[in-house]
Amino acid sequence: MHSHTTASDGTFTPIESIARARKNGLSALGITDHDTVAALSSAIEEGKKQGIEIVPGIEISSVHDGKDIHVLGYYIDYSDESFNQQLESLRNVRNQRNQMIVEKLVELGIPITMEEVKSRSTVKKGNIGRPHIAEVLMEKGVVSSIQEAFDQYLGQGKAAYANPPRITPLEAMRMIEEAGGVPVLAHPGLYDDVELVEHLVAEGLKGIEVFHPDHSEADEKFYNDIADRYGLIKTAGSDFHGMRNGEIFHGDLGEKSTTIEIVARLKKLARVQ
């Protein structure tokens, strides 16, 4: 229910992701690129060919209390013009952020340019994100792994971290609802903010991603209970980003998976089917 393609910062094209989903025994695959729906129409077509049901999705970046909060949206009408315009302005903020991070790295004495970062995207006009910057840092020998790049420079509060003003999680939710989609909070265990979850639930949040590769067993239990308490749909996602230098970044497709009944429930809640 949660994967990234070359349309954002994944390294697999939609076609490659679908083939891997099939190989890993999945019957459906949620594609949720950061702030873009560019992969969806071709993925749905390819899914039909390969016998994999594609769940059209999005992962919108927002900020609350200085923290990055990701809101997943399922079954959005991805051809909706106003939705696409709003996504475009979110992508502009994303580019501004990349620029700020690169400037901070230069200030730290690391010679890196925006052109080098952009060259890491395999598709024209693909969304650039921190994993692309991490790749360049690895290539230059500044760090020895993607994880180290995040731990030392790119993660929240680290040396080159930057976060320009962005929309709030509630605004992200409203965007998804206006496009007919179903809002689900991504990886709540990474924020550790129950008040935020409760606030969004009161505003109409429909589900939370209980199962995620970065969640501990305790996180899963905790958010499973929260979902029960508020009657939320429990989703699971591998957050697959493809492979970088032979390593799977986040989880492999199917590492965290859910049942087809959950997919059906989300679909039922969506305006456009």
Ligand SMILES: [Zn+2]
């Ligand atoms: Zn996320």
Ligand SMILES: [Zn+2]
């Ligand atoms: Zn993600």
